[in-house]
Amino acid sequence: MSQSTIESILQEQRLFSPPPELAEQAHIKSFAEYEQLYAKAKADPAAFWAELAEQELDWFEPWHTVLDWQPPFAKWFVGGKLNITYNCLDRHLKTWRRNKAALIWEGEPGDSRTLTYAQLHREVCQAANVLKQLGVTKGDRVGIYMPMVPEAAIAMLACARIGAPHTVVFGGFSAEALKDRLNDAQAKLVITADGGFRKDKTIPLKAAVDQALTNDGAPSVQNVLVVQRTKEAISMQTGRDHWWHDLLAEASADCPPEPMDSEDMLFILYTSGTTGRPKGVVHTTAGYNLYTHMTCKWAFDLKDTDVYWCTADVGWITGHSYIVYGPLSNGATSLMYEGVPRPSNPGCFWDVVEKYGVNIFYTAPTAIRAFIKLGNEYPQARDLSSLRILGTVGEPINPEAWIWYQQVIGGSKCPIVDTWWQTETGGFMITPLAGATPTKPGSATRPFPGILADVVDLEGNPVADNEGGYLVIRHPWPSMMRTVYGDDERFRHTYWEHLPPRNGQYIYFAGDGARRDQDGYFWIMGRVDDVINVSGHRLGTMEIESALVSHPAVAEAAVVGRPDDLKGEDIFAFVTLENTQSPSEDLKAELKQHVVNEIGVIARPGEIRFAEALPKTRSGKIIRRFLRNLASGEELVGDASTMEDQSVLEKLRQGF
Numbered sequence: 001m002s003q004s005t006i007e008s009i010l011q012e013q014r015l016f017s018p019p020p021e022l023a024e025q026a027h028i029k030s031f032a033e034y035e036q037l038y039a040k041a042k043a044d045p046a047a048f049w050a051e052l053a054e055q056e057l058d059w060f061e062p063w064h065t066v067l068d069w070q071p072p073f074a075k076w077f078v079g080g081k082l083n084i085t086y087n088c089l090d091r092h093l094k095t096w097r098r099n100k101a102a103l104i105w106e107g108e109p110g111d112s113r114t115l116t117y118a119q120l121h122r123e124v125c126q127a128a129n130v131l132k133q134l135g136v137t138k139g140d141r142v143g144i145y146m147p148m149v150p151e152a153a154i155a156m157l158a159c160a161r162i163g164a165p166h167t168v169v170f171g172g173f174s175a176e177a178l179k180d181r182l183n184d185a186q187a188k189l190v191i192t193a194d195g196g197f198r199k200d201k202t203i204p205l206k207a208a209v210d211q212a213l214t215n216d217g218a219p220s221v222q223n224v225l226v227v228q229r230t231k232e233a234i235s236m237q238t239g240r241d242h243w244w245h246d247l248l249a250e251a252s253a254d255c256p257p258e259p260m261d262s263e264d265m266l267f268i269l270y271t272s273g274t275t276g277r278p279k280g281v282v283h284t285t286a287g288y289n290l291y292t293h294m295t296c297k298w299a300f301d302l303k304d305t306d307v308y309w310c311t312a313d314v315g316w317i318t319g320h321s322y323i324v325y326g327p328l329s330n331g332a333t334s335l336m337y338e339g340v341p342r343p344s345n346p347g348c349f350w351d352v353v354e355k356y357g358v359n360i361f362y363t364a365p366t367a368i369r370a371f372i373k374l375g376n377e378y379p380q381a382r383d384l385s386s387l388r389i390l391g392t393v394g395e396p397i398n399p400e401a402w403i404w405y406q407q408v409i410g411g412s413k414c415p416i417v418d419t420w421w422q423t424e425t426g427g428f429m430i431t432p433l434a435g436a437t438p439t440k441p442g443s444a445t446r447p448f449p450g451i452l453a454d455v456v457d458l459e460g461n462p463v464a465d466n467e468g469g470y471l472v473i474r475h476p477w478p479s480m481m482r483t484v485y486g487d488d489e490r491f492r493h494t495y496w497e498h499l500p501p502r503n504g505q506y507i508y509f510a511g512d513g514a515r516r517d518q519d520g521y522f523w524i525m526g527r528v529d530d531v532i533n534v535s536g537h538r539l540g541t542m543e544i545e546s547a548l549v550s551h552p553a554v555a556e557a558a559v560v561g562r563p564d565d566l567k568g569e570d571i572f573a574f575v576t577l578e579n580t581q582s583p584s585e586d587l588k589a590e591l592k593q594h595v596v597n598e599i600g601v602i603a604r605p606g607e608i609r610f611a612e613a614l615p616k617t618r619s620g621k622i623i624r625r626f627l628r629n630l631a632s633g634e635e636l637v638g639d640a641s642t643m644e645d646q647s648v649l650e651k652l653r654q655g656f
């Protein structure tokens with residue numbers, strides 16, 4: 001975060017109460033009611049979640065133990081059997097919701113489609129039968145690499161229907177990144193599309209899959225299922241590649257849901273961390289189902305009459321939890337939009353709100369800042385009066401953007417629900433409940449009932465009110481990640497061993513800095529590790545460095561985040577070249593493109609600086625602190641005396 005953002009957040013004092021008309025009708029109607037729920041959950045978390053699990057979900061067989069906690073490994077609702085697609089689909093068919101819109105989809109070129117619960121159920125069952133026919137059985141992993149089309153959600157649900165964990169790879173990742181993820185997950189099949197529309201261009205997704213699989217790149221993959229979207233010419237390999245529409249047309253719509261154990265894996269989703277390769281975050285069935293259901297219902301005050309729109313891509317956890325599973329489990333109408341605001345259509349989001357009468361709108365601060373820059377005329381030219389609740393996620397929201405969102409988009413009548421959470425947490429951890437929690441611009445407010453969040457120092461001791469520290473969670477929650485796929489040690493090490501266990505109690509280390517104020521409100525200050533947040537996309541600096549050094553011209557690379565008004569942070573790379581190479585603008589462009597090829601467009605460095613050497617400690621560690629200062633145009637902070645060669649810094653500084 002930039003210094004000015006930090007300062008404006010520190011000075012923020014305003015408090016906004018939920019509108020009384022909204023509170024009266026809400027699931028959770030007052031702050032007192034929230035506090036009662038919070039106290040109840042804290043006193044006996046297992047009983048709290050058990051009661052909700054019984055009330056809110058349908059089970060094939062009851063559980064015998066609510067929580068089995070062998071730190072850091074948790075099992076929830078042990079012995080229970082269910083299927084998340086039964087909760088998201090079948091149970092609604094027995095009610096008036098049968099013919100209610102489950103998914104409303106709007107394509108970027110303006111085509112659209114609505115699927116009722118009955119229609120969605122039918123297509124999910126057909127797709128599930130196609131997967132079976134292609135040899136996918138319970139426990140097999142399936143890769144999904146798709147644009148934002150209904151088939152992306154259908155593919156996820158089809159996997160869940162038969163108990164095949166999906167691993168969705170965001171369509172903005174490159175063929176290389178896709179290959180790594182398919183190999184790590186040992187995916188047996190990939191579901192993709194010929195391409196997708198993005199900013200008036202097409203993205204060749206099938207070609208990227210072909211590239212990932214070429215030369216036996218991902219030998220576990222036996223079949224590729226291809227949805228037709230752009231209708232551009234693609235190559236289809238006989239025996240391996242199949243058209244989705246051909247096989248679905250022939251498939252039976254009868255596919256009973258596989259009875260899943262509560263702890264059976266639902267999906268793997270890769271995310272970036274401080275070190276090494278992206279981690280496969282594992283989520284399981286029952287706890288995830290319950291927690292995404294409850295958070296969606298209470299935080300967004302989700303009602304049967306709402307049209308609910310989350311603008312995330314299904315390739316991220318936000319899309320998993322709050323486009324697909326959370327809303328559908330509640331029987332809601334979830335809107336999917338393929339497009340993003342672009343020069344040819346800067347008002348497209350507001351057109352969608354107006355066209356469908358969207359009631360709940362959930363987006364990211366980076367998008368809000370981009371809208372501010374575009375100007376008020378776009379939202380003001382549309383009827384946004386249907387909106388009743390606005391959400392935000394992905395990075396700290398600066399108070400100015402918060403207030404703009406509330407006034408210009410929300411007409412000063414919508415609560416702003418700032419949700420802090422992570423891929424690892426599965427669902428919202430710190431968030432207002434729309435009808436209950438008074439909000440403060442820039443604060444994610446209070447933890448969800450059952451979430452024992454705290455701010456601590458490096459020894460794990462709670463810090464005083466308004467003092468900065470590390471954000472931690474003290475008790476397991478139903479949708480917590482269960483492990484890093486195939487690497488329990490990495491899971492333990494990354495999240496549970498940063499802070500020493502106290503009195504035998506393990507605490508979850510989130511990787512974020514935070515402050516809790518005198519009212520118990522949390523203010524998230526951003527990552528404390530080497531993870532950077534570019535336009536709400538989470539990237540490990542090490543991944544980008546590895547991509548850079550894999551280029552033959554590069555000797556060493558150090559990547560830091562630089563505050564950016566629009567993106568939150570931008571990628572700034574310092575690069576030293578091999579002796580045989582000399583710096584040039586062409587080489588910079590080539591290196592940027594190389595990172596795009598290795599990771600994807602979201603990782604393209606905003607700036608590359610060539611350096612003769614990088615500042616290092618005597619033991620050879622790069623001193624990133626100084627590089628961050630330089631990149632941000634700040635004074636150098638900290639002690640330079642541990643540096644091996646002081647002149648290195650001086651030379652670098654001259655370049656700025």
Ligand code: PRX
Pocket residue numbers: 271317318392393394395396397418419420421422423424444510511512524526527533536537538
């Ligand atoms: O740094 C926090 C930031 O995003 C990180 C999690 O990223 P990811 O796993 O990709 O999930 C993003 C969507 C849930 C967090 O560690 N973050 C997320 N939401 C907020 C946030 N920072 C501040 N305020 C938020 N509301």
